[in-house]
Amino acid sequence: MLTFALSKGRLADKIFKMLKELGLCEISIDDEDRRLIIEQGDFRFFLAKPSDVPTFVDNGVADLGVVGKDTIIEENRDIAELLDLGFGKCRMCVCAPKEDLDSYKYKMNLRVATKYPNIAKAYFDSMGQNATIIKLNGSVELAPITNLSDCIVDIVESGRTLKENGLEAVTTIHELSARLVCNLASLKTKYDEISKVVDGFRELLRK
Numbered sequence: 001m002l003t004f005a006l007s008k009g010r011l012a013d014k015i016f017k018m019l020k021e022l023g024l025c026e027i028s029i030d031d032e033d034r035r036l037i038i039e040q041g042d043f044r045f046f047l048a049k050p051s052d053v054p055t056f057v058d059n060g061v062a063d064l065g066v067v068g069k070d071t072i073i074e075e076n077r078d079i080a081e082l083l084d085l086g087f088g089k090c091r092m093c094v095c096a097p098k099e100d101l102d103s104y105k106y107k108m109n110l111r112v113a114t115k116y117p118n119i120a121k122a123y124f125d126s127m128g129q130n131a132t133i134i135k136l137n138g139s140v141e142l143a144p145i146t147n148l149s150d151c152i153v154d155i156v157e158s159g160r161t162l163k164e165n166g167l168e169a170v171t172t173i174h175e176l177s178a179r180l181v182c183n184l185a186s187l188k189t190k191y192d193e194i195s196k197v198v199d200g201f202r203e204l205l206r207k
């Protein structure tokens, strides 16, 4: 039995589609479905919150997980990253008000709002800049507009949220996409089953 930790929604749908194309299992769920565990044949899926996927994998509750690179970096767990799945592409950026793009770089007591405090702290540490990190859980773009912060560290995908709120990306910290991750013990004990999935996914991504 191989157990996956996935996040519900588009990402899980994509993985179900890939496993179906490989003839490994055939799962279909709709918006009304409230199950958190789905089992079929040799596969079991936990539908977790995206930021919790590395926790399930690190603790060995799940063998494999699919999660964004942003969460992998932020959570910094002892797990193996096996494959870049190529979808969910976006960037982790420092963003600031468009009329005042650069002044955050020279602030002594910089205030940075973000959902990713570890990533933000590591970035400003690496730049040698002192920063107070303000953790938010969403709508991070609100922070500079309301003067809660001077800038933000956040995900930029289409750039629409920034544009519609008078902000711009100044620097890209990380390029992001969905990744297949694996528990370190499972990689040894279930090597053959895991290889089958990884090789299959790799083949599909080549098409």
Ligand code: PRP
Pocket (backbone or CB within 6 Å): 115, 137, 138, 139, 140, 141, 154, 155, 156, 157, 158, 159, 160, 161, 162
């Ligand atoms: C994410 C991110 C940005 C937005 C970027 O937020 O934090 O706010 O998407 O996408 P865009 O560049 O295509 O506009 P999410 O939708 O996860 O909502 P949140 O505000 O609750 O974090």
